[in-house]
Amino acid sequence: MIKFHPAPEQLLQFAQGALTSVESIMVSAHCDMCARCQQVVAQQTVLQAEHALVDTSTEASDSGSFELDAMLDAITRLPRAAPSKSVRSTARKIIELDGRVFTIPRTLRKYVPYMGNWSSLVGKLWQAPVDIGSSGVANFIYMGHGGSVPEHTHRGTEFTLVINGEFHDGIDHYRTGDFIQMNESNVHAPKSDDVNGCLVFSVLDQPLHFTAGIARLLNPFSHVFFR
Numbered sequence: 001m002i003k004f005h006p007a008p009e010q011l012l013q014f015a016q017g018a019l020t021s022v023e024s025i026m027v028s029a030h031c032d033m034c035a036r037c038q039q040v041v042a043q044q045t046v047l048q049a050e051h052a053l054v055d056t057s058t059e060a061s062d063s064g065s066f067e068l069d070a071m072l073d074a075i076t077r078l079p080r081a082a083p084s085k086s087v088r089s090t091a092r093k094i095i096e097l098d099g100r101v102f103t104i105p106r107t108l109r110k111y112v113p114y115m116g117n118w119s120s121l122v123g124k125l126w127q128a129p130v131d132i133g134s135s136g137v138a139n140f141i142y143m144g145h146g147g148s149v150p151e152h153t154h155r156g157t158e159f160t161l162v163i164n165g166e167f168h169d170g171i172d173h174y175r176t177g178d179f180i181q182m183n184e185s186n187v188h189a190p191k192s193d194d195v196n197g198c199l200v201f202s203v204l205d206q207p208l209h210f211t212a213g214i215a216r217l218l219n220p221f222s223h224v225f226f227r
């Protein structure tokens with residue numbers, strides 16, 4: 001049962017195509033896993049479409065339908081369509097780590113061709129970077145059973161979507177499908193007691209904060225979403 005969802009205004013802005021690309025990716029991926037939010041977005045999209053039609057009702061019908069098409073296109077458009085034809089579409093639905101296979105949300109499949117190799121970090125953590133373009137820094141993060149990260153805070157906004165498994169952080173307990181948004185006011189210490197570990201997808205919306213400063217390069221967690 002999904003407990004953490006995007007805020008109602010985030011879903012509304014997503015339907016309006018008004019979110020940043022980073023936020024849009026995360027909300028969209030959550031909706032892939034959450035029937036409730038999917039329904040909210042669908043309803044909002046219809047309302048937006050009706051609103052657009054009212055706005056253009058005094059114009060020629062051709063113009064109105066064109067604007068509606070453009071708006072729907074804007075709503076569904078996400079940055080960087082995968083150009084690679086060599087990767088089979090079925091291969092994009094899953095990612096593998098240590099013999100385990102994970103099915104990933106539809107929204108994230110287009111980024112699989114831009115996924116780097118897994119690297120092992122301390123504390124039973126694994127990380128694979130994903131190039132989602134210049135608008136954000138993204139990683140798949142896997143916490144093995146008992147894997148943990150020291151208590152820390154954040155810079156900028158970090159969005160985390162639980163792809164598979166459970167973890168807790170001293171603030172709450174998160175399960176598959178949960179959408180988590182953290183900023184500089186949040187301090188937490190993530191740990192997974194899930195016997196099967198926990199896979200999450202995480203995006204930082206401010207890559208300048210992420211890459212700036214020599215201390216970050218020295219910090220073993222500098223490339224981890226928990227930072």
Ligand SMILES: [Zn+2]
Binds near residue numbers: 002004006030036038
């Ligand atoms: Zn939801």
